[in-house]
Amino acid sequence: MTKSNFTRRGMLKTGALAGSGLALPTIFTAQSAAAASFTNDPTGSTVTLGFNVPQSGPYADEGADELRAYQLAVEHLNGEGDGGMLSTFSSKVLEGNGILGKKVQFVTGDTQTKSDAARASAKSMIEKDGAVMITGGSSSGVAIAVQGLCQEAGVIFMAGLTHSNDTTGKDKKANGFRHFFNAYMSAAALAPVLAARYGTDRKAYHLTADYTWGWTQEESIASATEALGWSTVNKVRTPLASTDFSSYIAPVLNSGADVLILNHYGGNMVNSLTNAVQFGLRDKMVNNKNFEIIVPLYSRLMARGAGKNVAGILGSTNWHWSLQDAGSKAFVQSFGMRWGFPPSQAAHTVYCQTLLYADAVTRAGSFNPCAVGEALEGYEFDGLGNGKTLYRADDHQCFKDVLVVKGKENPDNEFDLLEVVEVTPAAQVTYAPDHPMFAGGALGECNPGA
Numbered sequence: 001m002t003k004s005n006f007t008r009r010g011m012l013k014t015g016a017l018a019g020s021g022l023a024l025p026t027i028f029t030a031q032s033a034a035a036a037s038f039t040n041d042p043t044g045s046t047v048t049l050g051f052n053v054p055q056s057g058p059y060a061d062e063g064a065d066e067l068r069a070y071q072l073a074v075e076h077l078n079g080e081g082d083g084g085m086l087s088t089f090s091s092k093v094l095e096g097n098g099i100l101g102k103k104v105q106f107v108t109g110d111t112q113t114k115s116d117a118a119r120a121s122a123k124s125m126i127e128k129d130g131a132v133m134i135t136g137g138s139s140s141g142v143a144i145a146v147q148g149l150c151q152e153a154g155v156i157f158m159a160g161l162t163h164s165n166d167t168t169g170k171d172k173k174a175n176g177f178r179h180f181f182n183a184y185m186s187a188a189a190l191a192p193v194l195a196a197r198y199g200t201d202r203k204a205y206h207l208t209a210d211y212t213w214g215w216t217q218e219e220s221i222a223s224a225t226e227a228l229g230w231s232t233v234n235k236v237r238t239p240l241a242s243t244d245f246s247s248y249i250a251p252v253l254n255s256g257a258d259v260l261i262l263n264h265y266g267g268n269m270v271n272s273l274t275n276a277v278q279f280g281l282r283d284k285m286v287n288n289k290n291f292e293i294i295v296p297l298y299s300r301l302m303a304r305g306a307g308k309n310v311a312g313i314l315g316s317t318n319w320h321w322s323l324q325d326a327g328s329k330a331f332v333q334s335f336g337m338r339w340g341f342p343p344s345q346a347a348h349t350v351y352c353q354t355l356l357y358a359d360a361v362t363r364a365g366s367f368n369p370c371a372v373g374e375a376l377e378g379y380e381f382d383g384l385g386n387g388k389t390l391y392r393a394d395d396h397q398c399f400k401d402v403l404v405v406k407g408k409e410n411p412d413n414e415f416d417l418l419e420v421v422e423v424t425p426a427a428q429v430t431y432a433p434d435h436p437m438f439a440g441g442a443l444g445e446c447n448p449g450a
Helices: 003-009 060-077 115-127 140-153 183-198 212-226 246-254 266-278 300-310 326-339 345-364 369-376
Strands: 046-053 103-110 133-136 156-159 176-178 203-209 231-238 259-263 292-297 314-317 379-381 389-391 402-407 418-424
Touching: 046 060, 046 115, 046 345, 060 103, 060 133, 060 266, 060 300, 060 326, 060 345, 103 115, 115 133, 115 140, 133 140, 133 345, 140 156, 140 176, 140 212, 156 345, 156 369, 183 212, 183 292, 183 314, 183 402, 183 418, 203 212, 203 246, 212 231, 212 259, 212 292, 231 246, 246 266, 259 266, 266 292, 266 300, 300 402, 300 418, 326 345, 345 369
Parallel strands: 046 103, 046 133, 133 156, 156 176, 203 231, 203 259, 259 292, 292 314
Antiparallel strands: 314 402, 379 389, 402 418
16 A cells, blocks of 8 residues: 555544443544554563464364464564574565564463454453454454454454455455465365366365355355356355264265365364265265365365375365475474474464564554554565465455465375475466455454554
8 A cells, every 4th residue: 555545544543442432533644653652552672462373172283383383483583593484585674683673572362263262362462461463363253353353452463374255355354464365265276176187067065164264165166166167066064163074974975966075174174074084985986977075275284184084185275385485495494493393384374474564563663553554555575485475455365376285195204295286376366356255344444542
């Protein structure tokens, strides 16, 4: 966003957290942003960041890896360790002396993969611990809830692992930014590969996690595959808390479908895929075709949990540790030296989000969330993996290359379970800001809070 656009849009102060009263609206210009009052202005020698991740629940494995990456990012920002991607990042303003000379410290919370728990945790970090930025999450329902809270509180939310279209669609907020890709992008990258490998005459059966991410993933992949000739036999929603999917798998056998699409993530995907293999779906011929299973959103941690069951199964991922660009190699080396194994896509995403926040603060010369937002809007960068990346000003969604992957048939070790089969260029997965799948919400105005 240009300076003139920022001044025209202004920064609307809409009050702090619920219970603290509503302030009269105040308009600031870009020039006065740095000096304006805002929530949790760090006036001492340190600055506190809030890392809000699932430490329990079906996405706990992702949360554990996110915490490892957050800790590594803080170490690098404070000048400890090997610096990781600070050396490959196209922006060169971060010097390993904290953020604006303030040492970075952090507090953590457990989202429990529940929206209410996540909001309570984030609220505590803002009100009690003085966090000036909140980041994290491995559930889009959680991310959307916390993003809304951060908008109300007047702090920046750097979304972690959230893949629902709604995060930067109908539920987008001016104080929120997403580095992860979304369900539309997965479908746009994956559908052409599916058609090339499995043909255009396929009948798909969807099992879908019953919350915002599952709904938009189902919509996206169904739309993209139907446009190429596939038909959809059925769409069945499954509770997020499910651990046994046998009762959902059994009806697939008599449905006439020759493809099962698992719109599941984390432990849900591990369990549903395991149940599907136990029912013998992968060994069946239906409609004179080999029965196929697809996992639209993959991760290394899911592949490890499902083991040999992922062999040959296609999906998409935001990033993979086998990438050979300088940024990815630096991060993999740094993370591996620190923790003894390669990072997941969740770890990569939140590490990048932490660096991007610190970079935006430094370029803005202020922790004021509206100055930080201006620095991020329309920002194009490189050197953090996935090639050139743009934070679009219209919706705060990043656009970059998307990976199509499949489970390896003969992995060399427990970490080498996925292989990249295609790198889909950003242009192929980019959509208009007013695309129907993303309609219904307004970005609104930045809120600096108190």
